[in-house]
Amino acid sequence: MFQIKPNKKQTIITKTIPEDALDILRNGFFAYFGTSEHRCIPHLTAMFYVWDETNQTIFLVAAKSSHKILNIRKNNRVSVTVDIRDPVDPSKNSGVLIRGRAMMIEMELVKETMTLIFMEKYIEFLGKGYPPGSRIAIRVTPDVLSYWRGTTFFRWTKDT
Amino acid sequence: MTSRAQRTRLKNRKWIYEDIVERVPPFRWLPPTLDVVAQLVLVEGLGIAAFLYWQMPINTVIFGSLAIAYTVVWSAGCLFIAPSLRRLRDPTNEPELEVLESYRGRVLLNRGYELIGGVSFFVFFVGYMFYNPNILQGFLGAGYGNPLLFILIGVLAWDVSYRLGLSFVATLLAANRSIRLSLAARRRRGLQYTAYSEVRTLKFLDSVNLYWGASAILVLPIAAADPLIFYGLLAFLGAILGLSALSLMAMETVPWLPPDVEGVLLNERFAYVGVCTKRQPHVTPVIFAYDGKALYFAISVGSAKYRIIKENRNVAVLVDMRDRKNPVNNRAVLIRGHAQILGEISPIGILRMFVYGLWLVRVWLRFQTKYPRYTKFYEDRGDELPPVWQIKPFVSRVLVRVDPVKMTYWREASPTPLRV
Numbered sequence: 001m002f003q004i005k006p007n008k009k010q011t012i013i014t015k016t017i018p019e020d021a022l023d024i025l026r027n028g029f030f031a032y033f034g035t036s037e038h039r040c041i042p043h044l045t046a047m048f049y050v051w052d053e054t055n056q057t058i059f060l061v062a063a064k065s066s067h068k069i070l071n072i073r074k075n076n077r078v079s080v081t082v083d084i085r086d087p088v089d090p091s092k093n094s095g096v097l098i099r100g101r102a103m104m105i106e107m108e109l110v111k112e113t114m115t116l117i118f119m120e121k122y123i124e125f126l127g128k129g130y131p132p133g134s135r136i137a138i139r140v141t142p143d144v145l146s147y148w149r150g151t152t153f154f155r156w157t158k159d160t
Numbered sequence: 161m162t163s164r165a166q167r168t169r170l171k172n173r174k175w176i177y178e179d180i181v182e183r184v185p186p187f188r189w190l191p192p193t194l195d196v197v198a199q200l201v202l203v204e205g206l207g208i209a210a211f212l213y214w215q216m217p218i219n220t221v222i223f224g225s226l227a228i229a230y231t232v233v234w235s236a237g238c239l240f241i242a243p244s245l246r247r248l249r250d251p252t253n254e255p256e257l258e259v260l261e262s263y264r265g266r267v268l269l270n271r272g273y274e275l276i277g278g279v280s281f282f283v284f285f286v287g288y289m290f291y292n293p294n295i296l297q298g299f300l301g302a303g304y305g306n307p308l309l310f311i312l313i314g315v316l317a318w319d320v321s322y323r324l325g326l327s328f329v330a331t332l333l334a335a336n337r338s339i340r341l342s343l344a345a346r347r348r349r350g351l352q353y354t355a356y357s358e359v360r361t362l363k364f365l366d367s368v369n370l371y372w373g374a375s376a377i378l379v380l381p382i383a384a385a386d387p388l389i390f391y392g393l394l395a396f397l398g399a400i401l402g403l404s405a406l407s408l409m410a411m412e413t414v415p416w417l418p419p420d421v422e423g424v425l426l427n428e429r430f431a432y433v434g435v436c437t438k439r440q441p442h443v444t445p446v447i448f449a450y451d452g453k454a455l456y457f458a459i460s461v462g463s464a465k466y467r468i469i470k471e472n473r474n475v476a477v478l479v480d481m482r483d484r485k486n487p488v489n490n491r492a493v494l495i496r497g498h499a500q501i502l503g504e505i506s507p508i509g510i511l512r513m514f515v516y517g518l519w520l521v522r523v524w525l526r527f528q529t530k531y532p533r534y535t536k537f538y539e540d541r542g543d544e545l546p547p548v549w550q551i552k553p554f555v556s557r558v559l560v561r562v563d564p565v566k567m568t569y570w571r572e573a574s575p576t577p578l579r580v
Contacts, residue, residue: 029484034436045478090537
């Protein structure tokens, strides 16, 4: 009863994905990938990703036997966060939260250019002989994309 | 390391009381919870029959019933303590494992430790009754001198002595174990630790020890008949209280998580919180504080997290060390558990604040020391922000406490599940 009521009007609705949000997605290094288990128990991991500019989708690579893949098989609703952290000034914190559906694609079927961009980006981290057969690509198509800069919030929805 | 034979012995070895309950009819036919009731009915029935037969004074039946009540209350505690002690899982840190093994061995396997206290109390009691027979005479009235009644009193005295002795020895051993465990915990390396479910069980056992000791208050009115016994019992209660406090304080200093995990939680500044509503996960970054036990993060009442956590308290929190250049330096901790919102003005919120009380102030201070620049930012420019983002406890900001259920630690890309 003492609490402030949240004002939804403060979120700015955009018709296209804001350019700043795209910049974060292009330049980010780690993505935080959220899936959910049975009975809506969340699971979260840090992952490598590539933003696919032409299709406006996000590509991630995971081990086939990993927990997140098992979760996606049961529920393909996922969420991906890429953000810029500022330990000094909270008004400079910004980030993108993508909520959407995940689709699993065998590594051989992923466009070659995407695989190359991915390998180039994470060359330091990927061992010799990458990608091994035990891996699978996840493509996330955004349904809702939220972008924040300090305390300003933007929201893009696929249907608008 | 414990050998398999010792493990089996640990599992099968019972205290004398448990053996009786398991083997002697009618207790062996009853489920454990009813054993205590059966014990009460049987012994009290016997006592009342003796009271009627020998026409003893009325206060004898009251005092006798108190002694019987003590044995029953103690036995109820015994039903919890021994099984939980056997169920304790092994710490992954060798020195801590040794401490726990020796404690378990002493409490469960060593009949000497089990009986020494009881025998001492019993010998003292019998000796004192010979030295000062007036006390017993006053209690038993007309029946004094009857050998059957002496046997009955003797059995009751042994029952009480055995329990007093065992509670004292158990509390003494627990205090010794807690101090040694706390010292051994300082020698942890890497992912070695005692899972905090076990730490919690040990603390629970300590509280049962305290309950055991404190239940001796029931025999205080009987002891009031003689100053020596009375003050002796008071000293016993004081010792139990002191040792239990010492044990609990030592257990408080045992960290709940292994040093590698604590290293990530104490040094990192950001955490990612995953929540879920209507099968849709939601991930956002937060600032957080870790107090050696649970993880706390502060959220605005205007955020989606707040709304979702109120619907579904399952959360996943990921804290990670990032290094773009060197893969070896990448580490992460994923804590999955239950969230509890603290700092709401609502009946349940006020109850939680009452439970956590000053601890919340400590957590707020921890936030302020961990994020001095953030605190300054909100102090200087807070008024320019929308009301829901201002730092106003209870009004616009609440704390969320995460109690872990599952935990995973990553070094590079290889996960290690940790027991909680």
